[in-house]
Each structure stands twice: as C-alpha cells, then as structure tokens.
C-alpha cells in the first residue's frame with residue numbers, strides 16, 4: 001500500500017536515481033493499453049477522456065499503444081492549458097501521428113460517442129488522478145456523468161476521477177459525483193482507497209526502482225515547506241538538554257536545529273557552561289541549571305521547560321557522570337512528549353518505562369550498548385534494527401556508512417554522507433536537525449530526512465574543505481541541503 005504523498009516522494013526519488021517522470025509515464029500508458037486489450041478485442045471503439053495533468057498524459061501515451069483499435073482521444077481543455085511539459089509532449093506526439101483527437105473546452109459540447117451516437121466499447125477515464133483537489137469541476141463533471149451513463153466498460157487510470165486514492169471517498173463530499181469504474185489500473189503499488197471500490201484493480205509495475213523507496217532521496221523533502229502564513233513558533237520550538245562536561249555538543253545541536261528550520265531553540269544546561277553556550281550565538285535562548293552537571297535535582301525544572309516546547313533533544317554533552325542516568329530516567333519516566341535521545345542518554349532508554357515518543361540516534365557501538373544487534377550485511381543489519389525498534393517501541397536512527405532508520409514497521413536507508421563526517425560533533429548536529437524536523441513531521445520521517453540532509457550538508461562541506469571538515473561546517477549548510485532539488 002502506498003499513500004498519495006509517499007507516491008509523490010518515491011516518484012521524485014526515482015527521478016533522482018535517473019528514472020524521470022516521462023519514462024514512468026511511458027510505462028503507465030503502456031499498462032493502460034494492456035488493460036484495454038484485456039477488456040476488448042482489436043477493432044473495438046475506445047474513447048480516452050484525458051484531463052490536463054499527468055493522469056491525462058498516461059492516456060495520451062496509451063493511445064499510441066492501441067494500434068488496431070478504433071481510438072478517439074478527448075482532451076478536456078486546449079493544448080495550451082495542459083499543465084505539464086511531459087503531458088503536452090505526448091499530446092503533440094498524438095497530433096503528429098494523426099491519431100483521432102479533439103479538444104473539449106465547453107462541457108455542453110462533450111460527447112463520448114462517434115458520429116452515429118453509439119457508446120464506445122471502452123472508456124478510459126484519465127481525467128484526474130492523484131492531483132485532484134475538491135469535487136469535480138467542469139468540464140470533468142459533465143464528462144463523468146456521461147461516462148457513468150454509458151454502457152461502455154470503464155477503465156480508470158490510477159484512480160477513478162473524483163475519488164480520493166487515500167480514502168476511497170469522493171473528493172467533493174459523500175454525495176459528490178465521481179467516475180464509476182469497472183476496472184482500475186493503478187501504478188507501482190496498491191492505494192489504500194481503492195480496495196473499498198466496486199472495481200477490479202490491477203497494479204502495474206512502471207519501473208520505479210525499489211531503491212527509490214528503500215533509500216532516502218530528495219522526494220523525502222516534499223511537504224516540509226513552511227506555510228507562508230505561519231507565525232513564530234508554528235515551525236517548531238526545540239529544547240536541547242545537555243552540556244556540563246562538554247559545551248560544544250549542545251551548542252552544535254541547537255545551532256543545527258535553528259538552521260533546520262526551528263523557530264525557537266532553547267538550551268537547558270548547567271550554569272557552569274551557560275555563558276559559554278550563549279557566547280556561540282545570540283540566537284539561542286539559554287536556561288542555566290544550578291551546578292556543573294545535569295542531575296536528578298533538575299528533572300522537575302527541565303520537565304516544566306519541556307512543556308513549553310514541541311520537542312526535547314536529550315543528551316548532547318551530558319556526559320555519564322554521577323546522577324546523569326538518574327536524571328534521564330526520572331525525566332523520561334514522567335515525560336509524555338516527543339524527544340530525540342542521543343549519546344550518553346541512550347543507555348537508559350531500553351529499561352525506562354515512558355509514554356514519550358522517542359527517536360534514538362545511536363551509532364553501532366551505542367546500539368549494542370542499548371542491547372541491540374548489528375551485522376555486516378546491510379540487509380540483515382536493517383532487519384535487526386527494525387526488530388530492535390519494535391522491541392523498544394521507539395524510532396531508531398542507527399548511524400553508519402549507511403544509516404538505518406526504523407520504527408518497527410518501516411525501514412529506510414540513507415547513504416548520503418562521507419568518511420570525513422566521523423569527526424566529533426556531527427552526531428550532535430544530526431540530533432538537533434532531527435529535533436527540529438520532529439517538531440513539524442512524524443518521527444520516522446523526521447529521522448529519515450534528518451539523516452539525509454545532514455549527510456548532504458556533510459558532502460557539501462567535504463567538497464569545500466576536504467579532510468579539514470569539522471562539525472561546525474555543517475549547520476550553515478543545512479538550508480541548502482534541505483532544498484528539494
């Protein structure tokens with residue numbers, strides 16, 4: 001099963017792997033034509049009703065694969081209104097090939113039949129697919145009524161027009177009109193909403209490489225854009241809890257969280273290091289905790305600070321001194337929100353009883369310290385991480401040459417990054433980045449995107465600085481790494 005949003009991400013990842021959308025459209029169109037051949041013998045009349053998006057583009061391709069059939073293409077709009085270059089190129093190809101095609105601009109002029117007014121044997125519904133928003137407008141609405149009133153076998157491309165592929169409900173509300181399809185040929189994977197429909201569903205393999213789903217890619221960044229109307233705080237408030245023996249670690253996490261898009265980043269650290277942390281950047285809000293180590297006496301104060309933030313990043317630079325583990329245990333036992341847990345705080349996770357939603361970011365050694373297992377073979381390692389995530393009941397991001405992200409159900413691999421990133425501090429950057437992302441998206445997605453963009457920032461830093469790469473190079477490169485291109 002794949003949702004519309006995930007499908008869009010996978011599609012963009014496939015393009016980044018060298019399989020562009022136009023190539024997928026060619027496969028989709030071919031699959032639609034095969035479905036027509038399965039439904040009717042050569043010589044049959046086939047009306048392809050095409051919208052102006054890529055759903056329509058799939059049927060424009062199909063028309064080229066239907067030699068031997070009496071084909072008529074109805075484009076719902078003028079050529080200039082076709083929304084994508086690839087669909088327009090396929091329209092031009094049809095016109096050049098002199099395949100019978102007409103443009104419909106006025107719904108009153110829409111008719112499915114040939115000159116004698118008979119219904120065609122097959123109608124291909126390629127008006128709207130995953131790009132639909134709201135109920136069918138004109139001329140799609142009139143065309144849907146005509147399709148539903150005809151005796152033809154109706155084959156829907158990807159999803160019947162007017163239906164939400166994620167839910168199976170009409171996009172215009174319960175009573176709204178949608179195409180009533182006999183068959184649906186959908187692409188790449190089953191869609192959650194199709195099973196409930198009274199139609200025979202075929203899933204067509206369109207050549208999206210499995211790696212487009214298995215590995216992170218630029219498509220995973222889709223949907224993370226800021227809402228232009230958002231206010232301060234809407235894009236995440238992050239509390240970093242750390243420091244004591246180390247000052248750099250919490251600072252790196254906090255700066256990374258800011259560069260990864262958080263609106264406000266607060267650092268709770270021992271008073272002994274508070275002014276040093278503040279000295280790194282005026283953009284940080286620093287809250288000093290009495291003493292030079294974070295300990296159990298601070299659990300209540302940190303809990304009240306945490307309540308004012310969307311997410312806590314727990315661990316950077318905390319160390320493993322007297323009382324640190326007790327602090328982490330006490331804090332997590334009472335905390336019910338979302339947190340990224342890194343470094344020394346990780347050891348506590350497997351045996352703490354918490355309602356918090358955690359993203360743990362261990363490297364292989366820390367994973368073993370938590371009680372997890374690792375393996376040399378990447379596929380085996382991924383499966384072990386998935387099983388361990390299910391066991392601890394949290395999201396895991398296990399750092400390595402290939403990072404493994406798992407939440408017990410899903411597993412994703414990330415291969416951005418480079419050996420130069422084994423320098424100290426890159427893990428703190430990652431924890432802060434994941435923290436900022438987890439304030440605005442789901443934990444698994446946040447962990448996967450975090451790994452991807454920090455690796456990308458590291459790759460850019462390595463290109464600029466070679467073996468001289470240091471962790472402080474990374475935060476400033478995050479905004480560029482998060483651009484979806």
Ligand SMILES: NC(=O)C1=CN([C@@H]2O[C@H](COP(=O)(O)OP(=O)(O)OC[C@H]3O[C@@H](n4cnc5c(N)ncnc54)[C@H](O)[C@@H]3O)[C@@H](O)[C@H]2O)[C@@H](O)CC1
Nearest residue numbers: 011025053054055128129130131132133134135136137158
């Ligand atoms: N990986 C993928 O996602 C692939 C998608 N493909 C096809 O591309 C389709 C998605 O294409 P698009 O994103 O171009 O979207 P659609 O072709 O579904 O819709 C395109 C346009 O229709 C208009 N529209 C939206 N709601 C409307 C409404 N209620 N009434 C009238 N017009 C409306 C909008 O202007 C929208 O841009 C899929 O359903 C599938 O058929 C395939 O070509 C191959 C791969």
Ligand SMILES: [K+]
Nearest residue numbers: 128157159161
């Ligand atoms: K459709």
